[in-house]
Amino acid sequence: MAGFSREVTLASGLLCSSSGSMQLLELHRKLLQRCDVTKEEFCFMVQKCPRFLLVPGERAGDCTVVAKTSLRLCSRYGREESGGCREELHICKFFIYGNCRFGKGRKSCKFSHDIRSAHNFEILRECTLHELNEDQLFLLLLQNDPALLPEVCLHYNKGSGLHGGCTFQENCTKVHLCQHFVQGDCMFGLGCKRQHAINQHGRRILEERGLSGAVIQELPFIYRNIHHLTAAATEKLPDSFPKSVDQTDERQEICLHFTRNSCRFQNECRLIHFQLPYKWEVFDGVSWTDLQPMEDMERDFCDPSKSQSCANQPVNFLTMTQGRQPVRRLSTISSVTKPPHYILTTVWLWYYKGDQGNWMEYGQPDEKQRTTSVTSQTLEEAFLSGRTAEVKVVKGQRHYVISFQDMYQRNPKHKTKRRVCRRPRFFSVADVEKQKTHDLMRS
Known part of the structure; x- marks a missing residue:
């Protein structure tokens, strides 16, 4: 967010230094200690910047701000096919967990521990995350990249036994936490029979997976933020702000x-x-x-x-x-x-980012004369019918899914993604006058 780049960076750092989220008014108060931003500017920034998710509370104006990013770790890192990756970080997952055993011993880790390598820094700079420190950046990734943390066990939250309905019990690879606590609506509080913190057994399993004690301690808060982010991705949260x-x-x-x-x-x-x-x-x-x-x-x-x-x-x-x-x-x-004979309607064109960083229109042949199974028109129709929808695309032998939610095209098989862009077709003033003249003559 160009006009508020410093404020966005400072607010992101505050959120990531406070378990990934903060009350709206508290965030504004803390931000005022570091920069001069009015309440109107702050509200505009939080509403408009994709770095933040605004979660309404039970009372009007009681909102939580959650740190958000579309940045992910490259799932192909370390394999030959990761060579063309320009969108995702190349870094050791266990380094993010804070407990890479190779990084502490004589034998060096085969995966990078350098968050500011040439590859990573270019991506961080493009996402305007390059000013966050390692701890802040790692927490942001932990609560946004679904591949990093195990899920909360749904079976644990069903049934009446010690482990609920989880048949794996102490061998379960998922996290045993009260689902209602994670969602912020547990009515039992301290009297709840489900866990509101990671117990010793859970801690041992998570440590075996490489998570450090510091990360494990933050997990209940991180999982609550993950819940909010997941809910926002599947359904539009109600707007609790005044009209912008x-x-x-x-x-x-x-x-x-x-x-x-x-x-x-x-x-x-x-x-x-x-x-x-x-x-x-x-x-x-x-x-x-x-x-x-x-x-x-x-x-x-x-x-x-x-x-x-x-x-x-x-x-x-x-x-x-x-x-x-x-x-x-x-x-x-x-x-x-509108029907085709209507003039001066807005023709929206849809593009995806090509291999060379160029933008290609959907339905048009690329440098290898391959075309996508969808066109700008079919995508525009789908977009207007439901902006939370996903559209399947075929190009050659590859299958993709376009998400209007974050404007990315993903390859589910290879876990890669490309940016998607929606822009109008250009009409100059002269083009407009020409269209009007032609329409008058026709009528």
Whole structure:
């Protein structure tokens, strides 16, 4: 989040130094000790930055902020096929656990213990995590990478025996913790017959897996954060914040009829009246004002390789901010919702990041003339029907799954992933006028 990069880093460090989460007001109070950030700026940052998950409490305004990342350890690290990996960390899992036996003995570990190696530092810098220290980064990974920690045993939480319904009992490889405690809703408290902390037996098993005593001590809190992160990934959590600045005006769509010719509702129309099918605005603290030059802004945004505009005061397209000011892009309705003869609808194109770091449009041939089984149109239709949906994709002999939740394309077999991007097709001012003229002549 370009306008708040320092504040995001400081807040991330505070969360990861406090078992991975913190009460919202407490986080703001601690952050104020290190930087000057207003309540409005803080709320905007926590809402908009993908580094944070906001979990509502039982009372209004009683929220928890959980540290979040899409960064993962490379599951192929150490094998030949990991050579082309540019998205995931190459580091020893047991080093993250804090208890790698090779790192302490004469025999050196075959996996890297250097979090700031050339490969790792490039990825950390791209994810803006390079300023976190090792302990902070490791905790962030532990609660976000599902491959690092064993699951909480569901069978342990069923039945009335000492080990619940778990038939493996003391040999169970999963963690025996009260599920309701992990979810934060155990009504029995200290009187609960299920464990609210890791007992000696569980500690021994986890130590055998390589986890250090310091990590094991944090596990009940980490598992609670994992629960929140998992729940948020499967269903949208209710918003407990007041409306953010980009929601203060309900009109978010440009009127297609006004853009084409004229709108019969005139000033009573509930949509935005503007001469172009897109409109860039910045919030100055009081109201939304036009961003100029608008055509250049749109041209930059339509290029999937650009994460910010080329203006003197660039707009960050990933965070939609200009400095510390929120930015929004209004547009006409998506083209897939209207018949083909409708003009000046917004054509959204979908891209995935290719092997050479270039962006390839879905449905278009790559350098080897291979095409994906889905196109921009089919992806746009699926996206509008449900943004939490996942779409299966075939390219050649390989099968992938696209997740709209975090905008990644994953290969379930090889555990690899590629970034996915949604950008509109560019229409210049001249293109718009040409379309209008042609439409008038046709009618």
